[in-house]
Amino acid sequence: MSFPTQRSQRLRSTSALRRVFAETRLTPDSLVAPLFVKGGIAERTPIASMPGHFQHTLESVVKEGRELAERGIGAAIVFGVPEAKDPRGKGAYDASGIAQRALSALKDELGDGFVCIADLCMCSYTDHGHCGILDESSSIDNDETIDLYGRIASSQAKAGADVVAPSGMMDGQVAAIRSALDARGHRNTPILAYAAKFASSFYGPFRDAAEGAPQFGDRKTYQADSANADAALRDAALDLEEGADALMVKPALGYLDIVAAVKQRFEVPTVAYNVSGEYSMLMAAAERGWIDERSAALEVLLSIRRAGADLVITYHAKKAAEWLA
Numbered sequence: 038m039s040f041p042t043q044r045s046q047r048l049r050s051t052s053a054l055r056r057v058f059a060e061t062r063l064t065p066d067s068l069v070a071p072l073f074v075k076g077g078i079a080e081r082t083p084i085a086s087m088p089g090h091f092q093h094t095l096e097s098v099v100k101e102g103r104e105l106a107e108r109g110i111g112a113a114i115v116f117g118v119p120e121a122k123d124p125r126g127k128g129a130y131d132a133s134g135i136a137q138r139a140l141s142a143l144k145d146e147l148g149d150g151f152v153c154i155a156d157l158c159m160c161s162y163t164d165h166g167h168c169g170i171l172d173e174s175s176s177i178d179n180d181e182t183i184d185l186y187g188r189i190a191s192s193q194a195k196a197g198a199d200v201v202a203p204s205g206m207m208d209g210q211v212a213a214i215r216s217a218l219d220a221r222g223h224r225n226t227p228i229l230a231y232a233a234k235f236a237s238s239f240y241g242p243f244r245d246a247a248e249g250a251p252q253f254g255d256r257k258t259y260q261a262d263s264a265n266a267d268a269a270l271r272d273a274a275l276d277l278e279e280g281a282d283a284l285m286v287k288p289a290l291g292y293l294d295i296v297a298a299v300k301q302r303f304e305v306p307t308v309a310y311n312v313s314g315e316y317s318m319l320m321a322a323a324e325r326g327w328i329d330e331r332s333a334a335l336e337v338l339l340s341i342r343r344a345g346a347d348l349v350i351t352y353h354a355k356k357a358a359e360w361l362a
């Protein structure tokens with residue numbers, strides 16, 4: 038059978054037609070901006086490996102939040118970088134810790150019209166840089182860690198976090214956080230679970246930003262293996278059973294198959310994290326004139342949305358919102 042009159046190019050022939058017939062749309066409210074806030078600094082500090090990004094002060098983070106909201110971005114994910122670290126990551130659940138202070142300052146400034154997501158992990162708070170606390174043999178003590186995650190979650194919700202996003206990849210973390218939140222009067226605080234988070238080489242620049250690189254070993258015993266899709270989907274299913282309200286896949290670009298599978302299989306809000314290394318790689322090429330930043334970044338974001346992500350966490354959020362205006 039042939040279709041002599043069928044021509045794919047008809048619907049592409051003008052930019053107006055392409056716009057109207059686009060299957061996937063990119064809007065500022067589908068983008069989430071990561072924000073780093075550091076304790077004890079007088080001025081915001083540029084992050085060398087992430088051009089255009091800063092470790093913020095409490096003042097500058099509020100200003101940045103305001104600018105994001107003005108550009109139509111609907112949410113930010115907040116990472117605290119404490120002044121001092123210790124083996125048990127105490128700053129992570131301190132009521133006056135840097136993340137808690139930033140969350141309440143952002144909420145005071147922006148009110149209910151802007152969603153503040155709190156990243157929930159210990160790697161920037163522990164002196165060894167692992168995402169949990171260690172036992173005598175320097176392995177992660179999973180169960181003690183998830184008890185502390187419950188404390189972190191409650192302190193973040195109390196400070197004003199609209200959503201908590203556990204990224205430490207401990208077993209049972211979602212259930213532990215759900216019960217801690219419920220017990221402390223935060224039944225309505227949703228959990229965005231970093232459900233399929235792979236042990237990736239693309240987190241390097243983030244570890245500069247959050248000062249959370251492991252001081253020994255790596256994260257391969259708790260983060261997912263890049264070779265494994267089934268195992269990642271099993272983890273995601275467990276997170277849902279434990280009470281996750283939305284699922285995250287991270288990184289995004291090398292894992293679009295996982296984004297698509299999570300969206301199709303679970304039919305829950307699906308978030309993809311276009312991570313630091315993916316951003317820095319694009320920026321490095323753009324700085325050399327090897328690719329065009331604007332068209333490449335928008336193409337990346339569109340691809341992640343096309344794969345099935347409802348929301349994309351991206352270091353290009355602010356610029357993309359300007360480009361899309």
Ligand code: PBG
Pocket residue numbers: 156158160168204205239240241242243244256311312313314
């Ligand atoms: C903390 C955390 C990491 C990222 C988000 N939360 C780093 C890691 O797991 O080492 C990475 C984000 C990025 O690279 O942009 N557990």
